[in-house]
Amino acid sequence: MGSTLAQKIWEAHRVRRGGADDDLIYIDLHLIHEVNSPQAFAGLQARGLTVRRPDLTIATEDHNTPTIAVDRLIQDPAARRQTELLRENCARHGIPLFRLGDPRQGIVHVIGPELGLTRPGMTIVCCDSHTTTQGAFGSLALGIGTSQVEHVLATQTLVMRRMKDMSVTVTGELAEGVTAKDLVLALIAQIGTAGGQGHVVEYRGPAIRALSMESRMTLCNMTIEAGSRAGIVAPDDTTFAYMKDRPHMPQGAAWDGEVAYWRTLRSDDDATFDRETVIDGSRLTPYVSWGTNPGQSVPIEGSVPSPADFADPQERAAAEEALTYMDLKPGTPMRDISVDTVFLGSCTNSRIEDLRAAAEVLDGRRIADGVHMIIVPGSAEVRRQAVAEELDRVFTAAGADFRAAAGCSMCAALNEDRLRPGQRAASTSNRNFEGRQGKGSRTHLVSPAVAAATAVAGRLTAPSDL
Amino acid sequence: MKQFTVHTGTGVPLRRGNVDTDQIIPVRFLTHSSRTGHADALFADWRDDPSFVLNRPEHRGATILVAGTEFGTGSSREYAVWALQDYGFRCVIAPRFGDIFRENALMNGLLALVLPAAVVERLWDLVEDDPRVPITVDLERLRVRCAGVDEPFSLDEEIRARLLSGLDPVMETLGHHEEISDYERRRRPTLPTTTALLDGPLPA
Numbered sequence: 001m002g003s004t005l006a007q008k009i010w011e012a013h014r015v016r017r018g019g020a021d022d023d024l025i026y027i028d029l030h031l032i033h034e035v036n037s038p039q040a041f042a043g044l045q046a047r048g049l050t051v052r053r054p055d056l057t058i059a060t061e062d063h064n065t066p067t068i069a070v071d072r073l074i075q076d077p078a079a080r081r082q083t084e085l086l087r088e089n090c091a092r093h094g095i096p097l098f099r100l101g102d103p104r105q106g107i108v109h110v111i112g113p114e115l116g117l118t119r120p121g122m123t124i125v126c127c128d129s130h131t132t133t134q135g136a137f138g139s140l141a142l143g144i145g146t147s148q149v150e151h152v153l154a155t156q157t158l159v160m161r162r163m164k165d166m167s168v169t170v171t172g173e174l175a176e177g178v179t180a181k182d183l184v185l186a187l188i189a190q191i192g193t194a195g196g197q198g199h200v201v202e203y204r205g206p207a208i209r210a211l212s213m214e215s216r217m218t219l220c221n222m223t224i225e226a227g228s229r230a231g232i233v234a235p236d237d238t239t240f241a242y243m244k245d246r247p248h249m250p251q252g253a254a255w256d257g258e259v260a261y262w263r264t265l266r267s268d269d270d271a272t273f274d275r276e277t278v279i280d281g282s283r284l285t286p287y288v289s290w291g292t293n294p295g296q297s298v299p300i301e302g303s304v305p306s307p308a309d310f311a312d313p314q315e316r317a318a319a320e321e322a323l324t325y326m327d328l329k330p331g332t333p334m335r336d337i338s339v340d341t342v343f344l345g346s347c348t349n350s351r352i353e354d355l356r357a358a359a360e361v362l363d364g365r366r367i368a369d370g371v372h373m374i375i376v377p378g379s380a381e382v383r384r385q386a387v388a389e390e391l392d393r394v395f396t397a398a399g400a401d402f403r404a405a406a407g408c409s410m411c412a413a414l415n416e417d418r419l420r421p422g423q424r425a426a427s428t429s430n431r432n433f434e435g436r437q438g439k440g441s442r443t444h445l446v447s448p449a450v451a452a453a454t455a456v457a458g459r460l461t462a463p464s465d466l
Numbered sequence: 467m468k469q470f471t472v473h474t475g476t477g478v479p480l481r482r483g484n485v486d487t488d489q490i491i492p493v494r495f496l497t498h499s500s501r502t503g504h505a506d507a508l509f510a511d512w513r514d515d516p517s518f519v520l521n522r523p524e525h526r527g528a529t530i531l532v533a534g535t536e537f538g539t540g541s542s543r544e545y546a547v548w549a550l551q552d553y554g555f556r557c558v559i560a561p562r563f564g565d566i567f568r569e570n571a572l573m574n575g576l577l578a579l580v581l582p583a584a585v586v587e588r589l590w591d592l593v594e595d596d597p598r599v600p601i602t603v604d605l606e607r608l609r610v611r612c613a614g615v616d617e618p619f620s621l622d623e624e625i626r627a628r629l630l631s632g633l634d635p636v637m638e639t640l641g642h643h644e645e646i647s648d649y650e651r652r653r654r655p656t657l658p659t660t661t662a663l664l665d666g667p668l669p670a
Contacts, residue, residue: 015649016642021622024642026649028657036543038499047636052646058660064497078497085499096660104663117658129542129566145570146501146544147467147635155639157646161569161622193484194536194562227539229565248662258656293484293539314483314535314583321482413493431540433488435511 002268004165005234006200009140009265013123015157025160028122028139029056030152031108032095034079034086035063035414036127040150041089051093053156058117059090059097062107063414067376067403070101075416093153106379106406109133109221109347113213114381116246120235120262125152130347130430132224136216137243138235138265140200143224163229166199166275167267170207172282177464179357180215181349181428181447183207183279184222185287185297191277193295196228199275202267203233207281213242214353221348222430225294234266286462288334289432289445291322296432298334300450300462306330325434326442327422334460337444341425342373342455343437344400344448346411349428350378352385354448359391361452361463362398368458373400373451374417376409400455413437426454468575469632473556474602475529477612478519479590485533486540487567491549493541504545505552520553524597532589533560538567538578547571557603559610561586572625573635577603581610585617605629 003011016024030053037059044051051057064079066072074080090097098105104115108126112118112134120138125131129143144158152158168187188195201223203216211219216233223231233239240259243249250258289297290304296319298305307319307330323330328337344350344358355377367373375395377383383406386392395402403409410417411429413436419425421440428451429436432443444460453461495507512518519525531550537560538546547570550558557577571578581589592599592613601612605626610617621629628635639646 016645019622019624022624024639024645026646026653028653029660035496039501039544042500043636049636049640055659055661058663076497078499082497082499094661096664115663117660117663119658122657127542129540143542143566145542145547145566145573147570147573151636151639154636155646156650157639159624159635159639193539197562197565227536227564248658250656254656261654293486317482318484414496431486431488433486433540435492436488439492439494439511 002271004267004271004273005138005202005265006140006163006165006232009121009123012121018159022159022161024157025123026157027125027152029112029117029124031112031126032057032059032149033062033108033128034082036146037149038082038085039146040153043150044153049154051095051153054094056156057095059086059095060105060108060111061086061100062407063412065100065405065407066415067405067407067409067417070405079414100405103380106381107347107350107408110351110378110382113137113217114379116243116249119243120239121265125158129224130221132231133217133221133347135220135230135232136213137239138233138262140230140232142230164199164274166196166201167273168201168203169205169278170203170281171205171278172207172280173210174207174281174284177449177462178284178286179447179449180211180218182284182287183281184219185289185294185445186284187279188222188226188295189287189297191226193225193293194227196223196226199228200230200232201226201228203231208233209236212353213238214351217351218348222294225430235262286447286450288450288460290326290328290334291319292325292432292434294430294432294445296322297445300334300460302334304328304330304332304334335465336459338459339424339426339444339454340371341419341423342371342451343410343425343427343429344373344451345376345378345409346429347378348430349448350376350382352382354428355382355386355391357448358452359394361449361456362400363394365398365456367399367455371455371458373455374403374410375400376403377406379406382406410437426451426460467573467628467632467634470556470575470577470605470629472602472604472606473529474600475556476527476598477530477532477589477593477601478525478528479593480519480531480533481590483534484536484539487538487543487546487564488540490538490546491543496543496545501548502552504549508549508553529554529556530601530603531555531558532586532593533558535561535583537563539564542566544570547574547576551576559586559589572629575629575632577605577629579603579610579619581617581619585615588615
């Protein structure tokens with residue numbers, strides 16, 4: 001019987017066979033940021049341990065950092081302390097750190113691929129659930145907690161519980177205006193927020209092969225919202241083209257050797273999956289969320305559902321709670337929902353392709369009165385590229401607030417970018433949880449193109465509606 | 467990590483599903499840099515409401531949280547586990563957990579225990595009828611007992627052994643230092659290093 005891609009990567013990284021349920025797995029790349037790491041370094045120090053492989057570890061400042069200007073001080077003293085601790089810890093242990101203001105700084109899951117560190121067949125961890133993003137390159141990439149960060153710092157390994165395999169095959173071709181964000185929202189709406197639990201989800205099929213690397217990252221990014229451990233896409237020519245000229249990538253014959261190896265990184269034809277799901281990509285339309293988890297999403301031409309629509313009593317109760325929190329009435333067409341804020345950014349949708357999609361909609365248009373649109377690039381490099389393509393002019397002319405610095409911003413709501421109670425946003429981020437974007441905030445998850453069209457119309461809108 | 471063998475305490479019924487880690491501890495409390503001192507941040511956005519179950523005097527001193535399905539989904543913040551432990555919880559029972567939360571909990575000696583929804587429902591009823599009813603979580607025999615309930619549960623053998631002994635997983639793995647070094651000698655030499663970026667060219 002053949003192996004899945006995820007199984008192959010697992011086998012290739014097993015340092016030591018564990019018991020019935022786990023193995024000791026070697027970690028090729030460990031990314032850290034300021035928020036979930038100080039306690040791990042403190043634990044290391046308390047035991048008198050050092051970092052085993054600083055050369056396989058990289059740090060960036062992204063969660064707390066202001067995005068208004070690169071030289072602006074973090075206002076919250078506790079948050080500032082976290083950033084100082086990251087700097088101290090990286091200096092002490094020789095870990096490369098890209099500070100705010102460095103041309104390589106950005107959201108941890110944006111810079112890994114951008115810097116050529118994320119490659120097929122690797123094991124990648126980070127103290128952030130959206131590490132799944134990097135599975136787009138055919139690597140096994142997953143989010144871990146702080147105690148596990150400490151374990152990786154000390155040993156460069158992780159005791160990992162075995163995972164099951166799930167395949168999601170997307171057939172057909174996505175229609176014009178339908179993006180990876182819409183696809184993943186539709187998937188979570190279909191399988192639920194626990195639909196992928198304990199599984200690595202491998203995305204397959206013609207619609208996946210047609211996706212750009214940026215889109216595959218969006219898809220793998222939100223795989224965690226289906227409860228999955230990781231998302232993965234087997235590498236192909238699209239992957240190699242994205243990687244080819246990244247810093248320190250092997251060149252010439254060495255590159256050819258790498259590509260030959262990477263081409264072997266695919267699930268065998270006779271590999272079996274524990275679960276299989278098929279989605280007809282050609283039938284999808286833009287999706288938007290109405291509730292307080294990403295599974296509570298519908299096509300934009302749909303309406304807010306009624307709790308009575310849900311047969312499962314837990315889902316019905318969840319829908320009731322969500323409608324109360326979101327202050328929405330069943331039957332309201334999604335297109336009638338007005339917003340006061342539009343956020344374009346986050347590790348889900350802050351890459352150059354996302355900014356281009358928004359610019360295409362905003363070009364020659366103005367944002368509606370009373371709507372504040374903020375656009376936060378995923379990295380300093382994404383910003384540089386956007387300026388080179390003059391997207392900044394389009395954003396400014398439309399009345400959007402294009403930020404000077406990269407970071408998580410209003411997705412994590414850890415810096416000053418947060419909604420006030422009762423404010424309602426269309427957001428390209430990944431979580432519409434209660435209070436996620438600020439206490440009492442209301443979030444509708446959307447794609448970048450829908451975000452831009454919504455900013456113009458002042459209510460949830462697809463570009464084709466304008 | 468905190469050792470866990472047999473624990474008896476009272477419960478808090480949290481009749482709600484999909485309690486993600488943003489609800490367990492809102493993001494504004496994540497700027498602290500220590501592992502302790504998070505008790506007041508636990509469920510902070512719900513604690514303003516006097517009728518919220520954690521605020522009810524009859525549940526004071528409870529050590530077992532009985533929650534709905536999909537508990538701890540979302541963000542990987544280990545703060546969620548620390549806040550529950552700081553508040554006094556030794557065990558969380560739910561029909562299903564977010565994977566990363568469960569992993570974090572078990573790394574810290576907070577027993578995240580899966581029981582079928584019907585059993586959780588029974589525990590809710592029992593605790594609501596009598597908030598002082600003792601619940602015993604027996605990791606040695608892998609059973610939960612409460613009034614008429616005597617239910618088996620399962621846990622990965624390695625995790626159970628670690629919880630029973632309270633052994634430090636980092637020190638345990640460091641015991642395999644030689645095998646890790648052997649593996650490192652076998653790694654593909656073309657794999658990237660982060661330090662190479664420091665003296666290399668900046669992206670175009």
